[in-house]
Amino acid sequence: MILAVSSEEDAHLQAVRRYLERTGVTMTVVDLAEFPQQAQVTLNFGGHHGCYESILSDYQRDLNLGDCLVVWWRQPRPFLLHPELTDQHYRSFAYIECQATIAGLWLALDAFWVNHPMRSEEAQRKPYQLKIAQQVGFSIPATLITNNPNRARAFVEQYGAEHTVYRAFSTTAHTWREARLLSSQPMTLLDNVCYAPVIFQEYIPAHNDLYVVVVGNDLFAAVAPALCGDKIDTVGDLEPYPLTPAFADQVRALVKRLGLVYGVVHMRIAQGGQPIFIEMDPEGAWLRIEEQTGLPITQALARLLASQVQHRRIVNSPVLTLGTKQCHMLMSGE
Incomplete structure (x- = not known):
């Protein structure tokens, strides 16, 4: 099972789900804004038998998170507390307790993450980004x-x-x-x-803004003319941009050092032609880049999620956990 942590209204989630459904792969969406008002979580540890059960429930279904093989941490929304909790101290306490429970649930989940929430949170820290970018060889402002x-x-x-x-x-x-x-x-x-x-x-005065979408080992790069004006984040029309092998290796090294599988790197191509690192968004958007350039980013992300489901099914197969003697018997037909 693929679990997506986002909201049903997210256009990026909808695009990936449509592609997965065409290939016969289903994806379940969990919206954290429904917790704890509309959704309940139950973690059950069997003290003597070593068993562990994690159930996420709403009024229509019980979702066994033990069946989850892949998690896409797309764009989680904040919890919505019960409105009858009006005292600010109680609300703060309840929110912290919800955070502690859900964070512990994610850590206990044995799944492939795109990206793990702890790595995503760390990677969003600007001082950390800048330090790692320098260490892998990028120039920064x-x-x-x-x-x-x-x-x-x-x-x-x-x-x-x-x-x-x-x-x-x-x-x-x-x-x-x-x-x-x-x-x-x-x-x-x-x-x-x-x-x-x-x-x-x-x-950084620049000719172009460069955006590199990283999906596993695949890189999709696009540039837009650097627009004049007070708003630095305004993006012009995008077109595909070829990356040199050395530059691509630097981007992959950055993502690996940050512990990520997916991310969008923003750089500026200075007037002398040198790329300058600006920031990395581990939950960055890509649909506009895809729509304007035709780069198959949605397909790449959907295939990554689906391939990891298949990989984990093979890894978790009972055949791979057999002892040496049992494997010999299996192969010899005994």
Whole structure:
């Protein structure tokens, strides 16, 4: 069984499921936003027999997670607590307990992950990304992460407001914050850095933005013209881009060091032709890249998931767990 952790409304999930269904492979979707209001989890450990059972239930089905061979950690949504819990302290406690239970469930699950949630969470940490990118040989922009307004001002004075980009560590549906040039904002806003750390980076003048979608060992690369304007993350029209073998090896090394199977790497092709690492998104979108370039990314991801189901069925086959004598008897027909 393939388990996808996302929502039914996710267009990327729908695209992969359609491909899998055409090949006779089914995928079950688990939406964490249904937990704990509409879904219940039960973990049962048999103390004397070493048995372990994990059941995820809703009002229509019981899902035995022991049957799950492959998990696609696509785009999980946050838990939705019961509305009758109104006290903020109780709500915080309940949410933490839900997190602890589900995180432990994932760790106890014997499955192939794309990607494991712990690796995905680690890989999203910008300081960690930048360090690993440097270690595998990529150049990165000069970067300052701080909540010290004086250090922020010194960085801006060094590179100039018109050549400084600021980014948030995270975004949500309610607090979407794109990367922007600092020159579009009053300098007095640097005082607000004291409330929470901000990422400041040297702006890289570029001809193109490069996106590399990594699916297992397969790489799908596309470039778009680097657009002018305050919003650095705006993407123009995309077209396929050939990667040199050496560059492809660097990308694979980055993904491997981060412990990932899937991810979208964003780089800028500087005016001198040098690729500069910007970020890696372990849950990044690919449909727009596929639609504009024709690169078969959905097919590659669906095939990866399906192939791992088949691989784990073979690995878990009782034949492979037989002793030497039993294997000899099996092969000799005794």
